[in-house]
Ligand SMILES: Nc1ccn([C@@H]2O[C@H](COP(=O)(O)OP(=O)(O)OP(=O)(O)O)[C@@H](O)[C@H]2O)c(=O)n1
């Protein structure tokens with residue numbers, strides 16, 4: 001609730017969010033901003049799908065966003081999942097499911113889409129103290145296990161938090177000039193993390209933060225930070241990348257195809273003795289980076 005519109009005598013938001021004895025426990029909702037146009041992904045994409053937003057491109061046999069939704073469908077604790085699409089977007093008319101609901105509430109920026117999605121959740125009965133997990137539709141490699149790990153890590157947190165990944169490479173600052181783009185300095189990466197999604201916050205504080213700071217926030221956490229909060233960082237995985245550039249589709253396809261193949265093998269009795277038992281290179285490399 002915006003404090004400016006709160007009736008006189010309303011206790012501060014923090015007090016409203018305390019668990020009142022006898023009140024129902026806070027619920028978990030997922031919100032997928034899915035209203036972008038994917039301009040950076042277009043070059044190199046097959047002509048047949050070039051005019052489709054990237055979240056609807058076919059990856060490993062399915063529209064990309066359906067892989068994302070499949071991961072959320074495995075999270076038992078979710079009350080519901082809202083997909084926020086652009087007004088006039090007809091994609092989900094052909095893909096209805098009881099596992100999610102769709103609202104044409106997309107706005108000009110990601111923050112606008114998320115804020116409008118929070119209003120839709122309120123209309124569906126979400127309370128100010130309920131948790132909302134905001135996740136990019138374009139991060140189709142997130143797993144049910146990672147979503148559950150985020151919830152477990154943040155459910156008792158005062159603020160909430162996000163999946164994030166520690167830098168694996170040396171980090172440079174640069175400047176452009178007559179000699180081209182050149183290094184200015186090497187930055188200590190010890191305290192640097194790449195923000196991923198889901199990002200999990202209470203509905204009331206998140207809506208308030210986005211109303212005030214959405215115009216300068218590139219993710220939910222940065223809006224919360226602008227209000228003076230320090231969201232919890234929960235280790236994610238390099239594989240939870242956002243499909244952004246043309247080459248990202250092939251990488252996503254390879255990972256999803258490998259997971260599907262592993263699932264098929266498991267269903268038919270696991271790996272054959274003649275096959276290698278080491279993890280696939282992509283998963284193995286990632287596991288090493290995550291623990292290194
Ligand atoms: N106005 C917007 C912009 C983005 N998104 C969503 O936010 C997520 C992350 O955004 P990004 O990767 O930047 O997607 P696009 O804006 O589609 O990509 P680009 O910036 O390359 O155009 C995506 O799932 C995208 O659909 C959204 O719901 N509403």
Ligand SMILES: C[C@](O)(CO)[C@H](O)COP(=O)(O)O
Pocket residue numbers: 110136194195196197218219220242
């Ligand atoms: C929300 C996000 O995915 C966290 O890394 C990211 O900030 C989105 O950025 P984009 O420029 O809108 O793709």
